[in-house]
Amino acid sequence: TYTQNCDSWKYNPRTRRHEPYMTRKKRYSRFLTTFLLILVILACVLIFAIAVIVYDLAVYLALFDMPSMQRYARWFSSISAGIMSLTLIIIMSKYYAKFAVYMTEWENYKTQLEYENNLTIRRYVFEVFNFYSSLVYIGFFKGKFNGYPGNHPLVFGVKMEDCPPGGCISELATQMAIILAGKQFIFTFSQFVIPIIFSNKGSCWDRCKKKVEEVEGPKKKAEKSPWERDYILAETRDVFAEYLEMVIQYGFVTIFVAAFPLAPLLALVNNLLETRLDAFKFVAQLRRPTGLKCKDIGIWYSILSAVGKIAIVCNAGIIAFTSDF
Numbered sequence: 001t002y003t004q005n006c007d008s009w010k011y012n013p014r015t016r017r018h019e020p021y022m023t024r025k026k027r028y029s030r031f032l033t034t035f036l037l038i039l040v041i042l043a044c045v046l047i048f049a050i051a052v053i054v055y056d057l058a059v060y061l062a063l064f065d066m067p068s069m070q071r072y073a074r075w076f077s078s079i080s081a082g083i084m085s086l087t088l089i090i091i092m093s094k095y096y097a098k099f100a101v102y103m104t105e106w107e108n109y110k111t112q113l114e115y116e117n118n119l120t121i122r123r124y125v126f127e128v129f130n131f132y133s134s135l136v137y138i139g140f141f142k143g144k145f146n147g148y149p150g151n152h153p154l155v156f157g158v159k160m161e162d163c164p165p166g167g168c169i170s171e172l173a174t175q176m177a178i179i180l181a182g183k184q185f186i187f188t189f190s191q192f193v194i195p196i197i198f199s200n201k202g203s204c205w206d207r208c209k210k211k212v213e214e215v216e217g218p219k220k221k222a223e224k225s226p227w228e229r230d231y232i233l234a235e236t237r238d239v240f241a242e243y244l245e246m247v248i249q250y251g252f253v254t255i256f257v258a259a260f261p262l263a264p265l266l267a268l269v270n271n272l273l274e275t276r277l278d279a280f281k282f283v284a285q286l287r288r289p290t291g292l293k294c295k296d297i298g299i300w301y302s303i304l305s306a307v308g309k310i311a312i313v314c315n316a317g318i319i320a321f322t323s324d325f
Helices: 024-064 073-107 112-141 169-199 203-216 226-232 240-255 263-285 299-322
Strands: 008-012 017-021
Touching (some): 024 073, 112 299, 169 240, 169 299
């Protein structure tokens, strides 16, 4: 595809022949277009996060006006906002994954390494905004700009929601528990059930034929060879989604662990379960993958190193400004 999308040829002194080449003007114009589109998408993510905040405030005020629900208004608004946020996160993540692949291919990188690094950065930056924006707001900004008595800033004519007397740490833990547990459940469920569906497309028809053969009498039929049975299974996908899930999970259990200390336990239980599910999936539900050599985990190592450094600052900020420790 690189050769097909190039608009000119350039002499390479190393190979001593002309090679396909994309002009800087065309390449930079594509970079700029992709950058602007990504900014628009990230702005949409922030708009959705603000919508969830407004929804949380509206539900809280509506329930607080009901005497019988005043006691549960805070918890109900936080839980419903967390579920709404998780739903929007899953939907946006699904569609952005396709967009990121299309735009990275459109930029027409020459080597597979350049393509994978740019795709990884785009996907991870989006997932950071997508998963962590609401948590960052609750942990560092909620209740910090409410002014003082007699001079409260209004949003749509309503006073901004303040943190409870104990701080926003409980609400941050609730939101994090819903998003982390929900994400892990949905991802594990989809990774386990989808291969079963695609690898057993004819299972119902095969069972019906088997019952008919039992009634009419056995018929001699050649048994399928191992490679024929393997071909019926679902096609093996790359491990990019697995890496992305683990890095996002690593961010949850490091960046916000001060607010929700049970996050590492949830991650451990999920990983132990997913290890067995992946083993069953690769042995019984997917075709045998093709082995590929690689020097290391690539740009993922740099991302993990950066997340570890950011986690130190974020946990210190949560303990100092959000919690009541």
